[in-house]
Amino acid sequence: MERGSVYAFLGPNGAGKSTTIRMLLGLLKPDAGDIELFGQSLKGHRSAILARTGSLVETPSLYPHLTARENLEIVRRILGAPRSEIDRVVSLVGLENRSTHLVKTYSLGMKQRLGLAQALLGGRELLLLDEPMNGLDPAGMTEMRSLIRELPDRHGVTVLLSSHLLSEVEQVATHVGMLSQGELVFQGPALDLGRLRKKRLSIMVTRPDEARALLTTRGWVSDRLGEGLSIETGETHATHVAAINRALVEGGHDVHHLAVESATLEDVFLSMTKAEVR
């Protein structure tokens, strides 16, 4: 992982994401091999590594009968961090007004933010977040995404973020690793993954079969897709779109809908992981 990156660790349920994160935290032992973080072996330098690594594994682990500040105080004392750290992380996750309230009165979104605050306490350099958006409502997800997005630039934290939903993390990830059945099937900058997206032109016309025949005579290969047509386009799709539209109109077809649609990263993800499963 590159320092200062947000690395999205993706894979379907059961691919091994949580197991990997638990192994990185020393909660589970690998069957074979060794784990290194910050260039040090986890076996011999567990405490030193964990002092630099914050985590939020699925739902946050909190003591509901304590206030947010008391929960943070527990982590602060173990880390030996200064008291001012609590104010810093409380403000970072936007819980200033509720920090003296008991955690049992918190919503899941607030608990998740408090869990993130715990993970950031003590100026940790690496954050391991396992499915941090599980169970959050859309507003909670947006909040969490914006918090994560700010971490590398504003706080110098490198983030590893696992999810089984690419759409959840594609807006924040700078790098992507895709896991399928315990194997990495893709790893690289998120932009590289974006390049794997195919663009298609979606067309809705009154007589799709006739329109398809017309397009074929002009050299465009199209597929029937529901009540319309679909044409795979390259990088020069803009000129193609105009030409296709003109050909259809001149051929007497009413064009109701003409749009360039990119395959979602979800599609790319699914095609990669399904290929591995096969």
Next chain:
Amino acid sequence: MMLGRVLLTEFMKIRRTLALAMIVIAPIVIVMLHLMIGLFGPAQATQRTTSFWPVMCRQSVGIWTVLMMPLFLTLETSLLAGVEHADKNWKSILALPAPRWTVYISKLIVATAMLWMAHTVLVTGTLASGWILSVARPTLKIDAMPLDVLVSPMLRVSIAALCATTIQHWVSLRWQSFTAAMGFGMCAMIVGFIAANSSDYGPWVPWSMSMFAIKVTNAANTADTSMQVVFAALAGATLVATLGAFEFSRREIN
């Protein structure tokens, strides 16, 4: 020192918990019982030719040791462990840079401290109720307070209970189920009752060690083994705590 830091956090975690309240509630029930008997008991109980004080102390120590303490230990260790089991907090607390054994030992120290605090409440409460009775019921003939009947046995019980405490602590942390830990404690308590009748085996059964430490057993021909039992309990507790911390340090957290 990391153990000190972790220990402090363990004490913080019991704020506003039932476990903390039980430190006062459990011994006070026994104290109040004797106070009520002394204040409102039948004439034959309150008209005495000898001091009520030694009787009251022996009964307080005996009821606590035989009945209340095994239940208290089971409940307290289960509640302490439940604080971590409830929200699957292990994955968070064990991902912090503290050696795992410090977490295990800190929780054991808290459980022991809670037991000893309850003992302090029992001794203090018994002394206070003795003073109240000496003023309110002169017929009870409570005069000089013979502390050796109260303090000395409670000190022995405080150590003799450690072996059972360490075992119950390990069981409570090992299994997530509150019922499993409570069930184990109840069964162990019954075993302790039965073993207390045997002078051969009783002194070596953790749940009857406390009874032998204050000599309230029915075991025939029991020699004065109270101090031997105390040392055996201490040795057993050290061994169980060491093995428990070792096992806990290697445990996988799913």
